[in-house]
Amino acid sequence: MFKVTRRYACGCLPPRDPEGHxxxxxxxxxxxxSVGFTGAPALASAAAVRTxxxxxHLWVPREIWPVLAVKCQEAMPAPVPPYPELLKQLNxxxxxxxxxxxxxxxxxxxxxxxxxxQVTAPLVLDADGxxxxxxxxDVLDTRRxxxxxxxxxxxxxxxxxxxxxxxxxxxxxxxAFAQRHGCVxxxxxxxTITAFPDGTTFVNTTGNPGMAKGGSxxxxxxxxxxxxxxxLPAKRAVPTAVWLHGAAGDLAADDFGxxxxxxxxxxxxxxxxxxxxxxxxxxxxxxxxxxxxxxxSGRR
Numbered sequence: 001m002f003k004v005t006r007r008y009a010c011g012c013l014p015p016r017d018p019e020g021h022x023x024x025x026x027x028x029x030x031x032x033x034s035v036g037f038t039g040a041p042a043l044a045s046a047a048a049v050r051t052x053x054x055x056x057h058l059w060v061p062r063e064i065w066p067v068l069a070v071k072c073q074e075a076m077p078a079p080v081p082p083y084p085e086l087l088k089q090l091n092x093x094x095x096x097x098x099x100x101x102x103x104x105x106x107x108x109x110x111x112x113x114x115x116x117x118q119v120t121a122p123l124v125l126d127a128d129g130x131x132x133x134x135x136x137x138d139v140l141d142t143r144r145x146x147x148x149x150x151x152x153x154x155x156x157x158x159x160x161x162x163x164x165x166x167x168x169x170x171x172x173x174x175x176a177f178a179q180r181h182g183c184v185x186x187x188x189x190x191x192t193i194t195a196f197p198d199g200t201t202f203v204n205t206t207g208n209p210g211m212a213k214g215g216s217x218x219x220x221x222x223x224x225x226x227x228x229x230x231x232l233p234a235k236r237a238v239p240t241a242v243w244l245h246g247a248a249g250d251l252a253a254d255d256f257g258x259x260x261x262x263x264x265x266x267x268x269x270x271x272x273x274x275x276x277x278x279x280x281x282x283x284x285x286x287x288x289x290x291x292x293x294x295x296x297s298g299r300r
Contacts, residue, residue, distance in 0.1 A: 009277040028055070030100070038064050043215050044126075053229055094231070098112055126221035149183065149186060170187055186220075
């Protein structure tokens with residue numbers, strides 16, 4: 001099992017292309033929200049923007065679209081279109097997130113299951129996206145060969161495994177599920193585990209109990225979506241997003257304390273977490289400087 005540290009995150013985040021444009025940095029789509037759950041789509045979409053996505057489209061039920069139109073400044077909310085148009089839009093994107101605040105109904109679950117089967121873009125399933133799949137786990141198996149990231153907390157993981165206890169080794173449980181279903185599993189909690197279908201597992205080293213609040217998972221889902229949509233390979237994008245999420249939480253805890261910090265505070269600290277990851281540790285910078293100095297001193 002690999003530990004995800006600042007050094008690992010630093011090596012995974014590439015410099016931004018100085019000649020890039022908004023299309024260069026990924027067009028992602030989020031299907032989220034329901035009556036009574038307008039915060040989740042707002043948090044997920046804001047997190048994707050803050051993590052660097054060029055374009056963030058947010059599809060929400062028509063009933064709550066006016067609310068999200070006010071909440072979102074950079075993301076682009078719109079009412080969910082008819083299924084054929086929705087599928088077309090999602091398959092023209094660089095990444096798709098389904099689930100935050102989506103709610104449960106037969107119509108919503110059926111739509112989610114059809115999308116899981118038919119979306120060709122990298123797909124992140126969170127919250128009620130996971131709950132819909134948990135009752136029809138065979139649908140998840142249809143995505144073998146297509147990138148799928150599933151982000152359950154322990155309760156959702158129990159539903160995915162039909163009540164089978166996680167046991168003392170969370171890493172082994174996550175790895176077994178990822179291998180069995182051909183997906184990337186992010187088992188959230190203290191020292192979040194990221195497991196891949198080939199058996200590779202990562203354990204996170206950032207985060208704190210102040211993040212144990214409704215909405216924190218929506219922020220993480222948006223961050224994972226963003227890095228995947230920017231074209232990072234999954235083994236870089238997913239563990240790095242988890243590390244950045246925890247680092248943003250640690251920065252928020254420093255400012256507000258673990259009791260008073262909120263998921264919105266996490267979103268606002270994503271840029272500082274990215275800067276923390278992309279600035280070389282002082283010791284390494286000194287070593288590189290000294291190495292360069294030795295190289296130049298030999299020239300005549």
